Amino acid sequence: MCTEWALWPNLGCIIERNLVFEPIPAPADAPARADLIRRIHSTRRIPNPWAGDAARGIPAVRLAELLGEWAEGFDWSVPEERIRAYPWESAGVGTRALRVIHQRAENPDASAVVLLHGWPDSVLRFERVLPLLRDLNVVVPALPGFPYALPLTGEPISTADIAEMVAEAMFALGYDRYVVSGGDVGGTVGEILAATHPESVSALHLTNLAASRVAMIDPAHAHPEEREFAALAGRWRQANGGFVAEQATRPGTVTTMLGDSPAALLAWIGEKLQGWAGSADAFGAADILTWVSAYWFTETAGTALSTYAVPAALPDRIEVPTVYSAFGRDFLSAPREFVQRFVNLAVFSEHNDGGHFAAWEEPAAYVDDLRRAVRLSPAGPAASR
Template identity: 50%
Template sequence: MPLPFTPVPESDLDDLRRRLAATRRPPLPPTTGWERGTEPDFLARLLAHWRDRYDWRAHEARILALPWESVETGTGPLRLVHQRADPDAPTVVLLHGWPDSVLRYERVLPLLADLNVLVPALPGFPFSAGPPRPGTSAAAMAAAVADALHRLGHRRYVLSGGDLGADVAEHLAAAHPDRVAALHLTNVSPLHAVFADRSALGPEELAHLDAATAWQRAEGGYIAQQSTKPHTLAPALADSPAGLASWIAEKLRSWSHVPFAEDDLLTWISAYWFTDTIGTSFAPYAEFVPPVPYVATPTVLSAFAHDTKPAPRSFAARYVDLREFVEHADGGHFAAWEQPHAYAQDLRRAVALAEHEGRRPVRTPGAAPA
């Protein structure tokens, strides 16, 4: 099957190097480390590496070698990585978040070779088929993914994800309870904390809301900007690789527990630069929809200790049918990348849970591959 996209033109690589060489470093007040955001000397080193030593072609070849497919849906094409196993093997769907892409799951894919694995490039994100339509909320993304899976012949499946991927998973499971056999999440939707009735919560849950509020004050400025005035921010990040690297690298560094190597940071950032998707990736922040009040799908929740706002079991259980709560001492927000073996093991717990419940993920008998 032909690749759904082509290698980056050499002229784009030349343009990137030209822009990096012309970077104007802003004068900033003296600071200590990362207290005001991306540390200037760190950024200068990262940009120099991007300009002089980073080899996009090597990483591009690896990305293009993934088993990509493109599926027509009612709202346009959806690109996805489709790692096929035996047709009768269970199907799992991995849903990424922001500011990442399908690359979040690169290290997990080899650990799931016996399963049918689909990793959609969510609309408006790197490697997706084009700009999202107006109204492309998490719920709309869930509808597009459900449509694509149906057209590919996957009748029942396990959904796995975190960040935006958790919102998409909750909406999809609520809309199609017959299709979603189980959920594997690293967090319930962060919007549950926004809508929570504090008068109904216990001390542990109230402490979680207070911690989430403190995190929001210290780290959540990007949410306010991306959800209210995304078109003000997008031109600056789309025009300046230095700005884009600063915006994304700060999140990848501060939200992860296992440090990203420079080449990995730059590959994730380059995915946004070369696909010109930073502005369109803001859509689910601006296209607000309330969270699903409760999802009655059997759920395994992986709680990685260094995630941004890890919720206690008592809080998560209010919003999903929580059957297993697996705590991990290591790992942060990008757990599938940081701790792929732990992530894969917990995902298999969800597959086993689905089978135990008599909801084995299956394909439609006789369905032809896309």
């Protein structure tokens, strides 16, 4: 039944701002922790001809070190307490509601920004930027299927579905205009959100464009740097993209493997955290184990693959003013010509350092570029209801 809040035109009814599920993530109980340790100690080690080749997977010695630390020296309660202490809220429509970190500025009329994470990470990608954004209203959704989100128990959903859910949640939180920032899966969600809700998204901040954009280039009419980038993307995909094909075509197989074995989950995600970061010291052992534990204890290693398995159509072009952050050590840092083909590029900001997890690796540089996007926004309060 509709109430007095405000009409959401796509739903034909009213969004209430009531919490629809427990906003604070539940802690892992003692049996779950004991089960993890038992499984780690029971890891079966078979001959591995590529044990020392980092290009073929996480080195066996490194994996053994991390597994030992996970079972014997890592205290999950410490990062878990920190994570649960964030200002969690939930907002949206019924089972479409999102659990979000909602860091409110002292000034309620301060600009609002939405930070969208990707895979294989979670809201933890933004832990280092949150303290730098206390003057803004910041919303960090746990994307559906990912750690700390409402459990995804129905049909898998696409980035387009998630974009609509983010729009609904922001409306329910009272924000009519906001800046969207993200990368990886979150960047794709941001692109779609900006294209479908330009009346709400005042500016866009991206660290990469959707990977499928490369296929949208006509080589006959492309800039030389675009052709070079497309060739680079093709070589990267051939050498490193097996996980994409597996997660897109056989997500059920991957789910079984990652859900049953902590060693498999650590190897699958750990090699990406180490290989995609811009420097070898971007993630310490405690960081890797925290990010992987978030998947393990929330049982989301499978549901987080949803956006790989369910394709979504991308808009041809996005007219919302966009700031693009090109971090030089990301595995595919797109050139200006490629970016401006697909977005209304206001700022192309280049950085020598920083890899795929830029908000974590280079938080100050990330925030500087995000603030450039905020300055592109029209003046006025972000929340008007």
